[in-house]
Amino acid sequence: MDAGSSHTALYIYEWPAEKDNNTGRVEQTHLCKVKGPGISSYASAPVKAGESLRLCMEEAKQWVPGKRHHQTPLYLGATAGMRLLNMANSSASDKVFQAVEGALQKFPFSYQGAKIISGQDEGAFGWITVNYLDERLKQGLETRGALDLGGASTQISFVSDNYDGSESPSNSVTFRLYGNDYNLYTHSFLCYGKDQSLRMMQAHQSQAGPATVLDPCFHPGYTATKNYSVLYDSPCVSDRKPKDAPDTFTHIGIGDFLQCQAAVKSVFNFTSCKYSRCSFNGVLQPLLQGPYGAFSAYYFVMNFLNLTDTSVPLEDVKEKLKRYCATNWDQIMQQHPEVKLKYLAEYCFSGTYILTLLTEGYNFTSESYSDIKFIKKIKGSDAGWTLGYMLNLTNMIPAEAPDTPLLPHPGYVSVVSVIAVLLFILFIVSLRPLWPRCSKQPQIV
Ligand SMILES: Nc1ccn([C@@H]2O[C@H](COP(=O)(O)OP(=O)(O)OP(=O)(O)O)[C@@H](O)[C@H]2O)c(=O)n1
């Protein structure tokens, strides 16, 4: 189970049990999205966090054959939402885990624990998932970098030839998979998921605590009354809370892409770098080396905006987004009556954030932008960290390359069958001296 900051999802993976680790291909057979928010939102009512998982667990009981229930390991990994809750209030986060654990243990699966996974693991397992599903690991092919955008954090992971890991050990993970060594660069930026970065940007805009905030990242005509205490209720922004702010403010959209880009840029810090090169906030980032798969919110947002085609020049992408942001909110709502208003209101911001993060933050250029592919699934399985996490915990990926048989399986079957038939014929022939003699003797006249 992926207990993300904005929602929890349960994935069921299946592989042929009779085959060994070297040949069994793991596939996702089912996905159940838990109704309601992520488990970290239940800090003040932890029992409800456990209850929220029940329906999906009942579904899992239907999907996994009854005789396999006890053999099926169940893992829950929580990401940035629980990292933030744990920072803000560790006893509340413990209570959420107790409730989740209590609820999961009531089911007949082999429960293996619920925990916060590190940002490093989140990045590395996302990279393993993508490259496992692509079958790049087994074949020792050039790997694909992984870009994951969540609600509360974002990860970038890739292999770069000029990176040996010594410059910043906390950004490197080494693996030996199928006989190949990988030295992976990975970083998880806490607070740079799209929901928390929106808070950071709005906190920046409202630092003086005004009663009205004019927001270039929301559509013209958009207006809503929001609560200062809700906006600042996160460790990502809590220290910036204005002292004499009123309780509420009026959030008014003005839909200006260029101003929005400048506002988004204000959440990145480019002032210092103690390494050979950095992305932002003084974090090391080696030279980009493509290709890349960008999933989760990268995909949701760019797919909604019809901008998943990265062969379109970056300037044209920006131009389209500029027009979208400038569209009146009433018109946007009319065009998309089926989309949740909370999501709908934020796509201008989210698209701008994604382009700014990729180009200003990670240094993708107009050329290297086309190395990115926005993806949701690969061969039927969702791109995300869960598959890699599960493959690792169940030791499904061997460190060494499997002994390659001289012949594939059907080849062996044919050879053995032919030998069996030959042996049988030989056996029959060898019995020939014992055959009854033919009574036809040559007649001597
Ligand atoms: N159709 C959708 C579905 C989700 N979202 C947004 O995508 C983000 C969530 O992305 P996700 O990858 O699901 O994040 P989490 O896993 O919940 O968060 P994290 O990884 O940071 O813990 C949220 O901002 C949500 O509003 C969206 O814009 N459109």
Ligand SMILES: [Ca+2]
């Ligand atoms: Ca996530």
